[in-house]
Each structure stands twice: as structure tokens, then as C-alpha cells.
Amino acid sequence: MIINKISHSRLGVFDQCPFQYRLKYHEKIKSLLPEPLYFEYGHYIHYMCELVVKNKMTIEKASIKAIAKYGDFDKTYISRIPNMVSNFKAFQNSIYSDEFESESTEIEFKIPIKGENFYFNGFIDRDIRFKNDNVLILDYKTSKKRNQVNKNYINQDPQLLTYIWAYSETTGTPIDAISGMLFYLESGDKLIARPDSRSVSMHIHECIAKAKKIEKMEPEQAKANLNKFCRWCEYRTICPTFIATQK
Numbered sequence: 001m002i003i004n005k006i007s008h009s010r011l012g013v014f015d016q017c018p019f020q021y022r023l024k025y026h027e028k029i030k031s032l033l034p035e036p037l038y039f040e041y042g043h044y045i046h047y048m049c050e051l052v053v054k055n056k057m058t059i060e061k062a063s064i065k066a067i068a069k070y071g072d073f074d075k076t077y078i079s080r081i082p083n084m085v086s087n088f089k090a091f092q093n094s095i096y097s098d099e100f101e102s103e104s105t106e107i108e109f110k111i112p113i114k115g116e117n118f119y120f121n122g123f124i125d126r127d128i129r130f131k132n133d134n135v136l137i138l139d140y141k142t143s144k145k146r147n148q149v150n151k152n153y154i155n156q157d158p159q160l161l162t163y164i165w166a167y168s169e170t171t172g173t174p175i176d177a178i179s180g181m182l183f184y185l186e187s188g189d190k191l192i193a194r195p196d197s198r199s200v201s202m203h204i205h206e207c208i209a210k211a212k213k214i215e216k217m218e219p220e221q222a223k224a225n226l227n228k229f230c231r232w233c234e235y236r237t238i239c240p241t242f243i244a245t246q247k
């Protein structure tokens with residue numbers, strides 16, 4: 001199957017359901033369903049955070065501007081905004097200490113893999129650099145508390161391992177100086193990973209091995225794997241395996 005680029009989300013789709021990977025990334029079939037509302041909510045939050053950090057806007061003003069651009073979500077989401085804004089504000093107030101040096105947002109990486117036809121690709125929501133040469137990289141999460149990653153396994157979180165590696169590769173910052181944070185805006189929880197370079201390197205090797213497996217796999221071998229997320233899958237109306245379960 002086609003795998004010209006690998007990312008945390010693409011590999012996640014393959015792990016969850018190889019057939020879904022085939023439809024989305026190999027056959028590039030557009031979903032017939034409208035974009036879910038939580039996508040719009042996610043766009044709103046990321047844009048709001050970007051306006052605050054990059055354009056130095058107040059959180060209130062940024063929230064209004066972001067809603068004007070990405071506000072097509074229902075009341076359930078609107079009721080979640082005040083908590084999220086207040087947690088983001090508290091975080092903002094906590095980071096600009098004497099140790100703060102600089103920061104940036106929406107950091108894209110594209111890292112070719114030597115000897116392979118694919119590259120690693122992704123976006124890091126934000127980095128915060130400190131005067132002691134340490135760096136914190138962040139990923140904003142908009143999911144509810146029950147969907148949070150288990151904090152006991154945060155040092156093995158695949159997304160943070162990938163981002164820490166990518167940040168180190170693109171900036172030359174040693175792995176040991178980088179921490180990764182999943183910031184759950186709604187609950188205010190901040191899960192921080194400080195993996196060692198061995199764990200990061202092992203994870204990247206596993207990702208490359210998986211990408212090679214996808215590359216070698218014939219599309220017909222990519223079987224549907226029914227799972228708890230099928231009812232939100234963008235292909236559920238055309239997936240024969242899922243349709244058969246609805247009869």
C-alpha cells in the first residue's frame with residue numbers, strides 16, 4: 001500500500017483498522033459523511049491558542065475571533081469553553097517566569113528516513129524554550145477527562161515520543177533537554193513525559209518497521225478490524241464489515 005509519509009495519526013489508523021487505512025490513505029476515498037463537530041471544536045481551540053501565543057492577543061479576544069472562524073459547533077461544546085479558557089489562562093500565567101526565553105507555535109516537521117521512500121511528518125502545537133536550554137513541547141488536547149492517556153504510561157506515549165524525536169532532529173536539541181506535554185485544556189491536566197533517548201530511538205525504529213510493513217502489504221490484505229471507534233469511523237456507511245453488524 002501507499003505510504004509516502006508516516007505520522008502518529010496515520011500509524012494509529014493502521015493499528016486500529018488496516019482497512020480504514022487502505023480506504024483513507026491508499027485509495028484516498030473521500031468520506032461521504034460531514035466533518036464531525038468535534039473537528040470544528042478542535043480547530044477553534046488550536047486557532048485560539050495560536051492567536052494568544054503568536055499574535056499576543058488576550059485569551060478573551062482570541063476566543064471571540066476563533067469562534068467567528070470555527071464556531072460551527074453545538075451548545076454542548078459552547079458549555080465547555082469557559083473551563084477550557086480558564087485552564088489555558090492559568091497555564092499562560094504560570095510560564096512567563098524569569099526562566100522563560102522564547103516560544104513558537106504550529107511547528108511543522110518533515111523528516112526523510114534514510115534509505116526509505118517515506119518521511120516523518122507532523123505538527124507540534126507549541127514549544128517553550130527556557131534559559132537553562134531545556135525545552136517543553138506541547139500538544140493541546142480537547143478530549144474529555146475519561147479519554148485521557150493513562151499518566152502512568154506517559155513516558156511511552158507514541159505521539160510525544162515521535163514529537164520529541166522530531167524536535168531533536170530538526171533543532172539539534174539533545175533528547176535529554178526536551179520534555180513533552182499533553183495539555184488537556186478542559187480538565188486542566190498536564191501529563192509530562194521525559195523519556196530517555198533509548199526509548200525515543202526504539203519507538204522510531206518501531207514506527208519505521210510498521211511503515212515498511214504497510215508498504216509491503218497488498219491492499220486486499222488490509223482487513224477490517226471492528227473496534228469501539230467504528231461508530232465514529234468516516235467510512236462506516238461504506239464498510240461492508242461494519243454494515244453487516246447493523247443488520
Ligand code: SF4
Nearest residue numbers: 017224230233239242
Ligand atoms: S467501520 Fe470499523 S471496521 Fe469498518 S473501516 Fe471503519 S474502523 Fe474499520
